[in-house]
Amino acid sequence: MSYYADSNGTNIYYQIRGQGDPLILIMGFGADGNVWEKHVQEYEKHFKCFLIDNRGVGKSDQPKGPYNTAMMAEDVITVMEHAGIAKARVAGISMGGAISQSLVLDYPDRVQSIALISTWPKFNNYAKMVYENLKKLRVTSRPDEFMELLQLWIFAPPYYEYALSDLQAGQKDAANNANPQSRDGFEGQLDACIQHDVVSRLGEISVPTLITVGGMDIFTPPAFSRVLHDGIKNSVLITFPEGGHVHHWEDLERFNRVTTDFLLNN
Numbered sequence: 001m002s003y004y005a006d007s008n009g010t011n012i013y014y015q016i017r018g019q020g021d022p023l024i025l026i027m028g029f030g031a032d033g034n035v036w037e038k039h040v041q042e043y044e045k046h047f048k049c050f051l052i053d054n055r056g057v058g059k060s061d062q063p064k065g066p067y068n069t070a071m072m073a074e075d076v077i078t079v080m081e082h083a084g085i086a087k088a089r090v091a092g093i094s095m096g097g098a099i100s101q102s103l104v105l106d107y108p109d110r111v112q113s114i115a116l117i118s119t120w121p122k123f124n125n126y127a128k129m130v131y132e133n134l135k136k137l138r139v140t141s142r143p144d145e146f147m148e149l150l151q152l153w154i155f156a157p158p159y160y161e162y163a164l165s166d167l168q169a170g171q172k173d174a175a176n177n178a179n180p181q182s183r184d185g186f187e188g189q190l191d192a193c194i195q196h197d198v199v200s201r202l203g204e205i206s207v208p209t210l211i212t213v214g215g216m217d218i219f220t221p222p223a224f225s226r227v228l229h230d231g232i233k234n235s236v237l238i239t240f241p242e243g244g245h246v247h248h249w250e251d252l253e254r255f256n257r258v259t260t261d262f263l264l265n266n
Contacts, residue, residue, distance in 0.1 A: 001015065001016045002014065002015045002059075003015075003016075003083070004059075005075075005078045005079045005081070005082035006078070006082075007055070007074060007075040007078035008074070008078075010055050010060070010063055011061045012052065012053065012054075012060045012061075012075045013033075013053040013059035013060045014033065014051060014052045015034075015050070015051040016048065016049065016050055016051075016083070017043075017044040017048075017051065018040070018043065018044025018045065018046070018048050018049045019044075019047075019048050020046055020047045020048050021048065021088075022047065022080075022085045022087075022089070023043055023047035023050065023088060023091065023263065024050050024052065024076060024079075024085075024088045024089070024090045024091070025043075025049055025051050025052065025091055025092075025096075026052055026054065026076065026096030026097075026099050026100055027051075027053075027093055027094075027095075027096050028095045028096050028097075028118070029094065029186070029189040029192075029193060030057060030150075030181055030186060031057065032053040032054075032057050032058025032059070032060075033051030033052050033053050033058065034051070036049075036051050038249065039248065039252075039256055039259070042256040042260055043256075043260065043263070046260065046263070047089070047263065050079060050080075050083060050088070052076065052079055054075065054096070054189065055071075055072060055075055055188070055189075056181070056182075056184070056185030056186070056188045056189045057181050057189065062182040062188075063184065064184045065184060065187055065188025065189075065191050065192075066188055066191035066192070066195070067188040067192040068191070068192050068196070069095075069098045069101070069102040069192050069195075070102045071192075072099045072102070072192060073099050073100075073107065074106075076090075076099065077103070077107055077110065087109070087110055087112050088111065088112060089111075089113050089114075089115075090104070090111055090112075090113070090114045091114070091115040091117065091259065092114070092115070092116060092117065093117040093118055093119070094117070094118045094219075094245065095119075097116040097117055097118065097120075098120065098192070098196040099192075100115075100116060101114075101116065101119070101121065101198050101202075101205070102196075104205055105204055105205065108204070108205075108206070108207070111207055112207060112208075113207050113208040113210075113266035114205075114208075114210070115209075115210045115211075115259050116209065116211045116225075116228060117211075117212050117213075117248055117259075118212070118213060118214065118217060118220050118245050118247065118248070119224070119228070120220050120224035120225075120227075120228070121197070121198050121199045121202055121227055121228050121231065122196065122197040122198070122199045122224075123193070123196070123197075127220070128194050130153075130219075131190045131194050132190075132194070134150075134190060135186070135187050137149060138183070139183070142175065143174040144175035145171075146174070147171045148171050151170065151171070153219045153245065154219050154245035154246045155167065155244050155246060155250065156214060156216035156242060156243055156244030156247075156250060157216070158242045158250075199227065202227075202231025202232050203232075203233065205231075205233070205235075206233065208262075208266035209228075209232045209234075209235040209236070210235070210236050210238070210258075210259065210262040210266075211225050211228050211235055211236065211237045212225075212237075212238050212239075212240065212247065212248070212258065213238075213239055213240070213243075213247070214239075214243030214244045214245060214246075214247035215239050215241040215242065215243060216241075216242060217244050217245045217247070218244070218245075219244070219245040220245060222239065225237060236262070238258055240254065240255070
C-alpha cells in the first residue's frame with residue numbers, strides 16, 4: 001500500500017509493509033524507501049513498516065533547497081499523522097539517522113526507540129568538504145561514473161573482492177535510470193547533511209538507542225558514531241569490523257539480526 005502526505009505543501013510518499021507495531025524507516029541521501037528492501041523483508045515479519053521517500057527523492061516532491069534535518073523530521077511527523085501513528089520505533093540510515101536524531105529531539109513523545117545506522121551528530125570540516133565536492137562532481141560526471149565514485153566511498157575494500165559484478169551492475173542501473181534524482185533534490189539533501197548539528201543536545205535523548213557503524217567506513221567514520229554513543233545515555237554501539245558506510249548491505253544477515261533483536265526488545 002502506498003500513500004502521499006502533505007507536509008506544508010510538499011508531498012511525501014510512503015509505503016506500508018507488514019503487520020504489527022509501527023516501524024518508521026528513513027533512508028539516506030539519494031535513495032528512496034525501496035532501498036530498504038533487503039531489510040524490510042525481515043522487519044515486516046514483526047512490524048508494520050513505513051518506508052518513506054524523503055523530500056528530494058523518489059516519488060516525493062523535490063523542491064529547491066536548502067533542506068535541514070528538522071524540516072525533514074517534520075515530514076516524518078506528517079506521515080505519522082496521516083497514517084494515524086501516535087508513537088513508533090524509528091530506524092535511519094546515514095542522512096536518515098540524522099533525521100531520526102532531529103525527530104527524537106523535537107518530538108520525543110512520538111519515538112519509542114531508535115536505530116542510528118552509519119550516521120553522525122555533526123560533520124567536521126573534512127566531511128563538509130566531501131559533501132560539497134559531491135555536488136560539483138554530480139553535475140560534471142556521467143551517472144554511471146558518479147555511481148562508481150559513490151561506491152568507492154561507501155563500500156569497504158573487502159566487498160570488492162567478492163561482489164565486483166554487483167557493483168558494476170549498480171553503475172549500469174544508474175546509467176539507465178529514466179527518473180534520476182533532480183539536482184535540486186540532491187543538493188537540498190546534501191545541505192541537510194552538511195548543516196546537521198545536534199551534539200549539544202544528545203544528552204536530551206532518553207529512548208533506547210542502537211548505533212551501528214562499519215569499522216572501515218570512510219564516509220561517516222566510526223569517530224562520528226562514538227560521539228553519538230558518548231552523548232546518548234545508555235546507547236548501544238555495535239561495530240561491523242569489515243564493513244563500510246553500507247555495512248547494512250555488506251553484512252546483511254548480521255545487520256538484520258542485530259537490528260531486529262533490538263527493535264523487538266525496545
